[in-house]
Structures are given as structure tokens and as C-alpha cells.
Amino acid sequence: MLLIVCPHCGPRDQTEFSHGGEAGRVRPANPEVLGDAEWTDYLFMRTNPKGVHKERWCHSAGCRKWFVTGRDTRSHGWVK
């Protein structure tokens, strides 16, 4: 079980949280001017690193705050 640090509530069990996927993906400002390849990259392609992954979590069974944190996908250790 992961122990996840909510910036508002402090360390809590993983079961209180929802995983929100890769952080930092920004919806293109003008999708209509994008080519298919760029739109595909935004919609479907993922970094999926073996190493530090910047990811979003939501403290969904607590304060409901969304936040971004780094986690090493090899060890599950938290990284700033």
C-alpha cells in the first residue's frame, strides 16, 4: 500500500486517493490547426518512464484536492 502525502491533509493511505495519470499534458490551444500526428500525440501518446514519473493524484476520499507529485516507477519511492 502506498502512503501518499496530500499537501493539505498529510500522509494518508493509497485507498483514499484516485490516480490521475501523467502530469503536465496541456490540451493544445488551437486543436483545429493541429495535424493528425500532433493531435494523436496529445490524445494517446504517453511518456511512461521507467524512473521518475510526474503524476496527478486526487485525495478523492478526503479533501478532494488535486496535486502533482513525482514517483519512481521502479521503487514506488516519492521524488520531489
Add this chain to the structure above:
Amino acid sequence: MRTYSALALLREGLSGHRGWQRAWADATPKPHYDVVIIGGGGHGLATAHYLAAEHGISNVAVLEKGWIGGGNTGRNTTIVRSNYLWDESARLYDHALGLWEGLSDALNYNVMFSQRGVMNLAHNLGDVREGKRRVNALRLNGVDSEWLEPAAVKAFCPPLEVGAAARYPVMGATLQRRAGTARHDAVAWGYARAASARGVDIIQNCEVTGFRREGGRIAAIETTRGSMTAGKVGMVVAGHSSVLADMAGFRLPVESHTLQALVSEPVKPVLDTVVMSNAVHVYVSQSDKGELVIGAGIDDYLSYAQRGSFPVIEHQMGALLALFPSFSRLRMLRGWGGTVDICPDASPIIGRTPLDNLFINCGWGTGGFKATPGSGHVFAHTIARGEPHPLAAPFGLERFTSGRLIDEHGAAAVAH
């Protein structure tokens, strides 16, 4: 390679079992191969086997960073079925099931394929409608499937709790009788042995560390056991697909998650089929050793750790005991996790890549084991001909650009 037979077993039994040979040769890397397959799991070994057996390409190496059968091939719940909703999936997975039916003979290796049936339970009206729709879709595609009413479910699987007072009342089930289980290690070992006998080099403890690219092609493969050149390269590395694609300079729409499973202590025969429940998300069968093999869904965060989290175990055991109250006193023996590559549409990627001589087979996610023979068969064709096998054509990487997804989320008889 000496053929396995009842006579050979008798002969060895009488002479103290001292004459058995190694199943496959432990090869050292050569500087050049016609085809290099990266990944010595079931899919990679099957690909190498069919390249040699059906396409006459035997100057092939299979590079495995660990040992044969040590990755996801040895970390699944051994279930084989082809009850997929969409036409493209039904054809691909049923092609695999057809190969499973003759696999032990074809490989001269007992993969212990047991067509004990796979039953998918319906616990609510939505499940019932979805199940009946899937039965009809499968029949239209020529895949065997039938709908069982609750009394028939109970008769087919007596230990299952189907009463109206059950925590998850059983309102029916789909049944595929040709489906079942196979011995997972034996599949890897059988393909390795058959491929090795045809001249394929099986190279273990050989991790790919990089590619040398020239003019949109892979010119050389760098490994922990030296570099080599290859006419064509097939990448079949499941959870590490993104890592290798990154080395080759392109991105994939897959994410790597942990899928874990566990087994109970061995008990006498109690369950002679495979029972899956989509709604409560657990699936269970009994191995030939007597252990109950129990699986569930993925952990929802990315992981390469091959280590699952406890909440999933807690959930799946709760669901299991609601379905089978008689299992409540069983102790669990061991658990394990594998790293699976999940696609946005829960369907695999088979075909070409942005690099001219690099082919990819990945994205099987939680359901790769059942497809092993079919996956290897169509991928070998794809590599040998340089264009997709007709059954693999809809599964190309380009579908994410064209939008022609094969969305098996929730449609594939179990949630992903």
C-alpha cells in the same frame, strides 16, 4: 533434438532418467542475424518459432534480458479464451485458440492445454444484456459461446453461490466451452525448444541497452553481451515497450501497470472450470497441482516494480469469498506481479513502426497469455513479409492516428 514420446519416457524410466538432453541450446550472440527478436517471453519465442517453421527464416536470435519464462509468461493466470466482442479481436483471439488446440502436437511438448470452459458471470441487468449481446456477436463470428441461466450455472459449477440472497446474485453467465487453461511455463519452454531445434539462437541474460540508427533503420543493436546487426528487428517486450521505443526514438500509446495474482495452498479438485466476474472483478481456476489461481485488475498507477499493492488483493479476496463461501478457510500461498502494457483501447499493437526495419508487438495488457500462439504466428508473418498479416492489419500503430480504435474496454468480457 530427441522427440518426446511415451516410448522415450519408458526408456528413460528404465535407465534412471540420465539420457534427457537440455531442451534448448544456450546460444552465444553472433555478430549478425536476419531477424532479431527482442524479448524471450511466450510471444517472442512463438514469433521466432513460426519465422523458422513457416517462413524458412532460421538465422534468428531471441534476446531475453532475464531468463526464459521469467517475465509475464510466468506471471499470469494461464487463462485461454477468445470471447472478445469486436470482429477484429474475435478473429485474432480465435486464431490463437485454434493454434492452442494443436499446440502440444505441433511443438512435441505438453503445454497441458485444458479446455475446461470459461464462464463469465452476470450479476445485474446490465451484465445480462451485455453477456447475451456478446454471445450473439461471438456466434456471428463463428466463435463458440452460449448463455446459461442461473440453474445451468449452478449445475455447471456447483461450488458457486447463486442464491437470491447472495451478496452478488448470479443472474446468468456466458460460457465458452473451448476456452480453458494451459501450463504457462510449458508454453515458453515448448516454443524455445522447438525454435532452438530449427536453429534459432535463444540468448538469455542479454539486455538491449541501445540502438544505432542510420537512415530511418536500426543499423545495430547494443546489448549487455555485445552489439549485433540485424536485417529486421521485432520488439516484443510487453511492459518495457515504452522504454525500448524511447531508445529507438518514437513514442507509444501504452502505459505500464502492475497486474498481480496469487495462489492458494493446493487442495483436492474442487473447481473444474474457469470462473470470471466482471462486475466484482475476480477470476479463479484451479491448477493441476490443486492451487486456486486467483486474479483481478491492475493497480491504477504506473509501475515497473513487478510488485502489486495490497488493496487489490483485499478486493479480489472479498469478491472471491462472496462467490465461493466454501473457500473461506483456504490459506493463500504466494502472490506475484507482472508489468503489463495497457493500450488506450485495450487492444494490442502489431505491425510496423516509424523505423523501416523495426516491427512491434505490444499492448496486450492484461490479456496476452491467451494470445501467445496467435500473436507469434501473425507477427512472424508480419516480419517475414514486411506487411501485416490480414488478422493483424487492424491492430497497427497507425490506428491511433486514423481513429479506428478497437475498443475492448469492458467489451472483452472482463474490465481492464
